[in-house]
Amino acid sequence: MTFTQNFITLNNGNKIPDVAIVGTGTRWYKQEETAENFNNELVTQIENALTLPGIVHIDAAEVYRTYPEVGKALSQSKKPRDEIFITDKYSTQLKVTENPIAGLDISLKRLNLDYVDLYLLHSPFVSKEKNGFTLEEAWKQMETLYKSGKAKNIGVSNFSVKDLEKVLAVCEIKPQINQIEFNAFLQNQTPGIVKFCESQNIVMEAYSPLSPLQKRSDNSENDPFYKFVDKLVAKYDKTEAQILLRWVTKRGIVAVTTSSKFSRVQEAQNLFTFDLTNEEVNEITKLGLQHKAQRLYWNEEYDKFNEMSQKV
């Protein structure tokens, strides 16, 4: 079987692989980085992912404390650098390094890289009092990194319309990406964000794309959403996860997933061996919207939007 991979073109003309197959947050995330909690399982998972065909997209962040594992796996891989797409994020919420410019310099050294493919501000929760710089100043630093070539693309994460408007008002380089929580049970992390990003040509990345599988009610077998997904599983001979990831990509959004099982990492990289019809995509959207919002991250900040998150 020939391998195919899909890409989305960003607003600067660069391309991004449609799925990130190893997110190094969530199940791999650590509170602190010590020799004792070095995770060999994660190294193996990334090493295995790097043997897969095509460009392998890895999602990292300074706050995940996984640079030692990512760095080790990269150093042992024979995959050429231009077949690896590395995303990294500057931690705005919890101070790890002084500012984005200092942060990326440190992570490049630690990962033994000359550049990352995508650098994101991890959240919009930045203030002069807490961080020593404003959101607008943080974005200016991101632009400096872009111009220096240390970040081939730059973007943001968990940004609302209001946050993006602040950046758009001062930017010379528009964010290429907004990485948000997105899945059938949470179709707008914050009010109107999906349509706004589409109108601004800012590509979205969906973390927690498999939320409907991660957290499932006891009587889900009678639920029309899962019944429809199972019908597609039988029709295409794919897993539930592949159906839901493919739906995200059919919505024009990059899926950011992860797994402790290599078979699932492989399934995610082999996502483009089938297609969903427009009717099927619309039906998943519609049945998903009938669910109440299921938000797994940034609850304190965004639970207030739960009702609006399932209105598009």
Ligand SMILES: NC(=O)C1=CN([C@@H]2O[C@H](COP(=O)(O)OP(=O)(O)OC[C@H]3O[C@@H](n4cnc5c(N)ncnc54)[C@H](OP(=O)(O)O)[C@@H]3O)[C@@H](O)[C@H]2O)C=CC1
């Ligand atoms: N910018 C941000 O603020 C955030 C970014 N992220 C990024 O996104 C990445 C992915 O997020 P995450 O929420 O983990 O992504 P997913 O929604 O893809 O969930 C992955 C989890 O789903 C499980 N899973 C996979 N297939 C199935 C299945 N068929 N049934 C049940 N469970 C299944 C996996 O378990 P198993 O290991 O058993 O396969 C794994 O623990 C993170 O690692 C991080 O890099 C995440 C959160 C916030």
